[in-house]
Amino acid sequence: MGKTSSRFKAIRPRLWVIYFFWAPLWVGCDHQNQPSQAPTPLNLTLPPKFPELPPSPENPLTIQGVTLGRALFYDKSLSRDETISCASCHIPDFGFSDPNALSRGVGGLTGERQSMPLINLGWIDMLFWDGRAASLEEQALFPITSHFEMGNTFPEIISRLNASLEYPRLFRAAFSSPDITQTRILQALAQFQRTLVSGNSKYDQWLQGKTTLTSEEEHGYTLFFTEKGDCFHCHGTLLMTDNRFHNNGLDDVPADSGRYRITKDPADIGLFRSPTLRNIALTAPYMHDGRFNTLQEVINHYDHGLVRSPTLDPLFFNGRPKGLSEVEKKALIAFLNTLSDPEFTQNPTFRPN
């Protein structure tokens, strides 16, 4: 995050609403022949005590870039048959995830893995369950071109966007020229996704001394952050993820080899990236294949369902049952529910215009 002072440094949701409402009108007055103005830098205001957002010097956040990225994110014309947008599988009401275990793409095809929630992605440098993309700019390339997701090609997308009335103007506003390119499409999508920051849950407010947890929630917090529950090693820190890869004991011989597909290192068989637990109550089903429908099922798995395999993470104590009582499981779920952030899921600037 830049340190320069600007009138947008502390941009608030209400201002966003005003901006997004009027932005198309402003852009609409921008004729092709007029000299382009530089886009306006956008400095996100981060939640208290969050780590500094890693810089993206090749693709700095701008108000116009985010506006364009938001439009593209909800635009079904990015898919081959114009039936699927990014938001089809990353739905705001579900923490930008998908209630289907496996997401449905063009032509009724289904994907191989559960749609990951799009939350606090600016801090992640190995995206997807297997970490195959090193940046958000790189990430969007995969679903757009995957034959069972959006199934499209960039020449086709660029042709469609050029034929629209709005996009050349939006690209000019975001990049100072109306040229529509693959790079710019990916950059704009990345910019919008970097703004999807969640950090105002009840848990955050409790950490800041603004509210109290119930005794059950606090019991769950203690279990979560001690060795009894031992959730914190993979889901600690304010981001609620270590952004590392683990084999969490789902299968002895995994049908999906996970991180191994990328590294070809046998030690990575069955390893998947820890997702954030922020808004976890909204992002069911769970795991890379969506096999668990409820948090109760997830906790039961970690309590007594871990399957041993050569790459089972040592954090799981060789699959030994935790012996959590029903009261303790309920407390853990109560705590997990405090990670929901209505300001994030209901934020109008994250939704379609």
Place this chain on the structure above:
Amino acid sequence: MLRHVLNLCFLSLTFVFTSCDSDGQTGSITLQFIHQADGKTLDLNTSSFTNDAGNVYKVSLLEYIVSNLALVGSDGKSVDLAEYHYVQLGNTGTLSLTVKDIKPDHFQGFKMVMGIPKTQNTTGNLPNKQVYNNMEWPVAMGGGYHYMRFEGSYANAGSSSTFAVHTGPNSGTDYAIPLSLPMHLHLTAGANPTVKLTMNVNEWLKNPTRYDFRDYPGNIMGNPTAQEILKNNGKDVFSVQGN
């Protein structure tokens, strides 16, 4: 009048010292962190190692924090190098640390703390970055940061299992290990010698107490017995080599 003269002298000397620094009258040293098990180079997930308890093990993770790194000068005084340093096996960028602008001397020792002393080990005291935040010791367990995470799998007498050796300030108790190691390092102006710091991980698991993974497979963060054993075993885990 005398005060003015002294001030002038001080300013002159400051100028001289500053000039010396900018004229290359100092040197640098590079600390290199090396890891082995009884002389066998440590790697991740590939080679097998054997400890005193007969556990044949592979390592999947080794990361730790050392703090208060300093050289001991010929006059016996400390020359601070770094407040803390994070090391992760396999992460090349963490395996060396170069410190510049050190006055030439014939250093006679090296000091550091394995882990972080209690007075410095509070949550939020290290930079707010994922790599440090992942080392946090939960506030619910006293707060601060892990000293070390050493994990892997092992086999013994036909059975196999995993181990997770996590050291840190259990319930606020200080298990950090102050180390003072003799070393000869001759630093001349403009030079950049390497100081090799070698961790023999098997030393964590013996001397004075044998540490058997079968007795402590994991969940030792809240186990004061295990933490005490590791603190005592850890006193000779590191060796240092100057030039």
